[in-house]
Amino acid sequence: MHLESGDVDFELPPPMQEYRRQIKRIIAETVTPADIDLQHETGTFNCPALNRALAEHGLIERAVPGLGVGDPIELWMLFNELEKAAVPMDGLGVAVMIAGVVNHVGTEWQQEQILPSILGGEALVCMGLSEPDNGSDLASATTRAVRDGDGWVINGAKMWTTMAHAARWLVLLTRTDLDAPKHRGLTMFILPTDTPGITVEPVLTMGTERTNATFYDDVRVGDEWVLGDVNGGWQVLGVALAFERGVMGGTNPAVPLLRRFGAWARATGVVNDPITRERMARVAIDNEVAALLTQRTASIAARGGLPGLEGSMTKVFASEAYVKAAHWFQELAGPDGLLQLHEPGAAADGWIEADARHAPVTTIQGGTSEINRNNIAERHLGLPRSAGRE
Amino acid sequence: MSVDLELSDDQTLIRGLFTAFFAREAPTSVARASEPLGFDPVLWERIREIGAPGMGAPAVCGGGGAALGDLVVVTEALGRSIAPVPLVEHLVAARLLGTPDVVAGDVLATLAVRPATVRGRWRLVPAGAVGDVVVGLDGDELVSVRSTPPGKAPANHASAPLADRDARTGAREVIGTRAEFERARDEWKVLLAGALVGIASAALDLGVAYAKSRQQFGVPIGSFQAVQHGLADLPALVDGARLLAHKAAWAGERTEPGRCDADDNDVTDFSALASMAFLFATDAAARATDRSLHFHGGYGFSAEYDIQLYYRRARGWPLVLDDPGRECLRLADRLWGPPTGAAAMHAPGER
Numbered sequence: 094m095h096l097e098s099g100d101v102d103f104e105l106p107p108p109m110q111e112y113r114r115q116i117k118r119i120i121a122e123t124v125t126p127a128d129i130d131l132q133h134e135t136g137t138f139n140c141p142a143l144n145r146a147l148a149e150h151g152l153i154e155r156a157v158p159g160l161g162v163g164d165p166i167e168l169w170m171l172f173n174e175l176e177k178a179a180v181p182m183d184g185l186g187v188a189v190m191i192a193g194v195v196n197h198v199g200t201e202w203q204q205e206q207i208l209p210s211i212l213g214g215e216a217l218v219c220m221g222l223s224e225p226d227n228g229s230d231l232a233s234a235t236t237r238a239v240r241d242g243d244g245w246v247i248n249g250a251k252m253w254t255t256m257a258h259a260a261r262w263l264v265l266l267t268r269t270d271l272d273a274p275k276h277r278g279l280t281m282f283i284l285p286t287d288t289p290g291i292t293v294e295p296v297l298t299m300g301t302e303r304t305n306a307t308f309y310d311d312v313r314v315g316d317e318w319v320l321g322d323v324n325g326g327w328q329v330l331g332v333a334l335a336f337e338r339g340v341m342g343g344t345n346p347a348v349p350l351l352r353r354f355g356a357w358a359r360a361t362g363v364v365n366d367p368i369t370r371e372r373m374a375r376v377a378i379d380n381e382v383a384a385l386l387t388q389r390t391a392s393i394a395a396r397g398g399l400p401g402l403e404g405s406m407t408k409v410f411a412s413e414a415y416v417k418a419a420h421w422f423q424e425l426a427g428p429d430g431l432l433q434l435h436e437p438g439a440a441a442d443g444w445i446e447a448d449a450r451h452a453p454v455t456t457i458q459g460g461t462s463e464i465n466r467n468n469i470a471e472r473h474l475g476l477p478r479s480a481g482r483e
Numbered sequence: 484m485s486v487d488l489e490l491s492d493d494q495t496l497i498r499g500l501f502t503a504f505f506a507r508e509a510p511t512s513v514a515r516a517s518e519p520l521g522f523d524p525v526l527w528e529r530i531r532e533i534g535a536p537g538m539g540a541p542a543v544c545g546g547g548g549a550a551l552g553d554l555v556v557v558t559e560a561l562g563r564s565i566a567p568v569p570l571v572e573h574l575v576a577a578r579l580l581g582t583p584d585v586v587a588g589d590v591l592a593t594l595a596v597r598p599a600t601v602r603g604r605w606r607l608v609p610a611g612a613v614g615d616v617v618v619g620l621d622g623d624e625l626v627s628v629r630s631t632p633p634g635k636a637p638a639n640h641a642s643a644p645l646a647d648r649d650a651r652t653g654a655r656e657v658i659g660t661r662a663e664f665e666r667a668r669d670e671w672k673v674l675l676a677g678a679l680v681g682i683a684s685a686a687l688d689l690g691v692a693y694a695k696s697r698q699q700f701g702v703p704i705g706s707f708q709a710v711q712h713g714l715a716d717l718p719a720l721v722d723g724a725r726l727l728a729h730k731a732a733w734a735g736e737r738t739e740p741g742r743c744d745a746d747d748n749d750v751t752d753f754s755a756l757a758s759m760a761f762l763f764a765t766d767a768a769a770r771a772t773d774r775s776l777h778f779h780g781g782y783g784f785s786a787e788y789d790i791q792l793y794y795r796r797a798r799g800w801p802l803v804l805d806d807p808g809r810e811c812l813r814l815a816d817r818l819w820g821p822p823t824g825a826a827a828m829h830a831p832g833e834r
Contacts, residue, residue, distance in 0.1 A: 378727075470708075470712065
């Protein structure tokens, strides 16, 4: 979808408004309250029926970075609508991002193997990047992939492999050269999750979402599963993160929070309290700013730029604002803000409490606020690299 | 600014012109020299020469007919230089008055952003110390009053040319209604938001430059993460405030009724966006100047360094309206309707 330059207009052009209405329609027709409850019971933030419905309308393919009709703009609009509606979307988010990576750096064979399953709304993808001892410092990954004839043998362990229990595909960051500088000895693989030697153990979280630890014991794979270049894993990761940060959800999480809190506050009369009103207004402002920053990020990508830094800025701003909002609203709800989903008397039927547990996750997952601030300080503000970092 | 959120070609041109103009005519030494009054008549003369005072007034009155978004670009450039001229107020007043002397800038016009007291007194009017014409609300009438300005201001935080003015003494003319006053005040909020974006952005640049050059423990202090992270939060605030000011300006030029759907994060109502832009830019300027000043160490609060000039204006320029918390309550009224029942007694208002 092309964005006209020149005219002053913050209103989306009619085709984009129609696209937005279509997404809203699909969500309304597909996702039931039971689906939304289910994600909180299972911890799997994914809605297969929604993914299939989006695929049937061609909307997943249209949104995939580099593949779609309008790519970054449609990608932003799709995930912004899903996020505002508070429907399960984490599974779809990773799948769409990795589809973009496969499209960008994958071989023709990989694209044939992998893309149809994602674009059809059938397959999810999980990412094995962090390890028990390497989180923010991803380049220190120690999971080993060793040459074995024409193929590879992989051994190691990964943490936070969210969706591994539900995904068909796994993206795996491995060390392939022990002698090279740490960023240059990494290789990315994309594998079927049912490859022998992979085991998945659940990791439960305060924020409801289930994630996993995954273990790799003599996992034997062919060369055809290397994603990007051998020892080029860091570059592949850069492509993935550039697609992820900023536009694929995570930038307007406080919109459903404000909507649910506001409905409860109106129903109870709490909305008449000036402290409540002031804070609701401040959250509405932050929501507006987060949306504008996200639209800006998407627009830079649409013009062919790589908006990594703008995405970092948006991610930090939006997730920190979400933490603040969830904290404020839980406090404003008083003891009712402590009660969990569907408990009698729970503020906003328990959604306030759920957000208060989920919000702290968002300033960590997908790059902590501190790592993003490092990037902004060094690459946007041009400050000298800090002591202690190579 | 277009839907891809970049400045239009015209706005880019305006930005270049005014950034160069203020850099040349109003380095911070001009703001410093203008204290304590906070007005430089020579700079105003330069502003007049380039036709800036009337650029937002309708073309039929001989004005430039510039859209609010173009004026936001101008006021951001002014804020970067903390230029001691009341261009924000004059631009808004000139759009209302449209008289040749105001459009030309031969007389200085300003806006009393708070209504007159029951005795007809406008308290601490921005540019009240120097404005020849004050436009403001008296009762339910929007009036313009021409009278001799006092030429001096009570000593104040921002070294701003504030002064009390009388709404009923002088050449008084009724020029509109309360609704038109509120519209003008919304425009003022948006243009001031632009100026505050300029302050925030300049403060960030000062902080970054200082952190790169100041050495402690043998390294630039900008290599310490405590300093880096304090500065790294600021670009999102500056950029976000700028985007929001431009969105509000865009909404102010629309003829269609705006939307106020905070539930879907879909707000295009001018008055709501004007409040949002004002509040967010106020916060951005406060935080950027606060952190930048702090990272200057002792030099931050020494009179010799510029950051303290920005710090005081970041607070002084917006506070002439009201406590930002009360402005939040007005925004809440706009978004969700006024409060009901006993709590309504605590809500602010001018009724």
